Amino acid sequence: MAEAAQAPRRDVGAEFALELTGLSKRFGALAALTDISLKVRPGERRAVLGSNGAGKTTLFNCITGDFPPSEGAVRFFGEDITRFAAHERIRRGLRRTYQISLLFNGLTVFDNVYLACRGVSAGRFSMIGLSPRDPLTDAADELIEIVNLGEVRDAPVADLSYGQQRQLEIALALAGAPRLILFDEPAAGLSPKERRELIAILGRMPNHIGYVIIEHDMDVALSVSDRVTMMHNGRIFKEGLPDQIEKDPEVQALYLGSGHD
């Protein structure tokens, strides 16, 4: 993974990468999240499961600052980031992908990844033209290789297949020196082959990078995670090791009942 210049780590010893306490989010009368408390250790891989509308994406939005929670606190490596703007959280090593791809369609794959690399390093306001000697050019190309998009490096994003756009989503989240990545349904809509590639990419990620992955497919979720959190109706419903969750009768009932396959 490309290491770009980032704020020095003062909190290497932090016990938790992510610590949510009493997090709630209301949209008018709708309680999308209610009293969520969650702890993720550094380097941990956590899956979040839950039926449609359970509040998983909303949880991510509150963690990254896309919008503020109604109540509760978010700590990132020990630091209270509840009131931080989104970009300040990202600069501390938090990353995310979006459930519905949020890319720069008019730009090329390279430009997209380059922008992501630049966003978490110095020189965001530089008015010196891009050049092949720029170290971030190499960083971007490295990421493009990691997600297997080398062949479409210079193609506009609008020309990419759906699967390729999903890979690009991931590349954008890997830029710089991430410490915790939130993946919002990266496998949704992928072909079986693309799924296997995705699982391989996740498996190759360095150990010190933790992630939280939202995934509907139980098999994928269990194979890429150390721990699983189940959500239902905006609350945490169950948490445990993958095989515990898989065997849990309540989880099984809920999953079969909610019509997922």
Added chain:
Amino acid sequence: MADVSEAAAPLGRFDLTRIPAHIWVIVVLLLLVPTFTSGFVQFQIFGWAFILGMISLSLMILAGYGGMVSLVQMTAAAAAGYAVAIFGASAVAEISFAWPWPVAVILAIAISVLVCVISGALAIRTEGIYTIMITLAIGSAFFYFTRQNYTVFNGFTGFNGVQPPQVFGVTWNDPTPFYYLTLACAALSYFFAVYLARTPFGLALQGVRDNPRRMAAMGYNVNAHRLAAYAVAGVISGVAGVLLVWSTGQISPNTAAIGPIIDILVITVIGGINRPIGPFVGALIYVVLRTYSLDVLTALGLDGERFKLLIGMAFLLIVYFSPDGMCGIWDRYITRLWRDPKREGADG
């Protein structure tokens, strides 16, 4: 704006070959203009068009690259013009400080940047029509304030007798020197704007335009980028404002009345709001119409004021048929004749 903005970013890597051949032809022709035109054409047509083109270019950078339609650019230029008159020398000796011209010019550009940044700070949290309204409100506030303030701005009459400096023994408001001075400034700002598109800042600005939420999720302070764009635009409108006051020798509230403010938007849209050449094309069309339609209309026994009707109609036609202005028309109907037809879909 959504469909228009796609075309804004030239996507290739930056180098001189990215500047299309017809631009180089135009550059050579422009260098030769004084050999076959009158002083009137050099000064009143080209000089004026370059100045208006630069002010419009500052709008193009904000609107085309950044998605922010700012109507404060004419006001920023006028503020720079006032600064030249106030800090430099003018016929209104009671007010003017008569400081050396480099000081006055630097202060003028700084003031234009300040006007843009303050307006930007008020406008960046808004979008679309609200940005237009806020910046227009700032522009009209400036207009009424300068008209009523006599101690600093000399009220309704403003300043006259503002002379450009004698440098290298050249009188810079003689037609040919002035032509080359404005051409140089216009060309520099044009190439800068082209270059900017392929710098981290320019690329990020286009990212902010297309997808501010994702930009924030990649570590960018979206509002800081918008504000910086206003500052950059302020430099260009500032230089243009200095040239403007040197060209006419005077500056008054009417320089940045509502009419001229709207004219900048009209010029930019007529030329093409999404690429740096657009504002200059628009400015040339505007100046030619403005200069000659008066004669033509009076010769036909019509009211000279109908010029505004002509410009208005041109504006309407362009907006209706080509949201990307004259440049869009060029792309669609002329370039098509010899370029790969497959690109059409992507552009249109």
